[in-house]
Amino acid sequence: MGGCRRELLDRTLIVNDGHLRHVLAAYETHFNTHRPHRALRQAAPLRPLPDPVGPDGKVIRRDLLGGAIHEYTQVS
8 A cells, every 4th residue: 555655645646436446446457457466476466477588678667647657568
């Protein structure tokens, strides 16, 4: 819960209940399907371990919630 507050809610102005639900749903999806976790050897809870990174891989960044969250993905 502290991570959600520090990473998202401390940086976002919530305007109403619907907005809060949208922001929390987007964070939950990011947290469970993309964000790496040290205890899982850099895997996300709902995703298998990532493949080893090659030196020539290209990385793309996707911004979520107006740039409050950044997701990085390696592409071939």
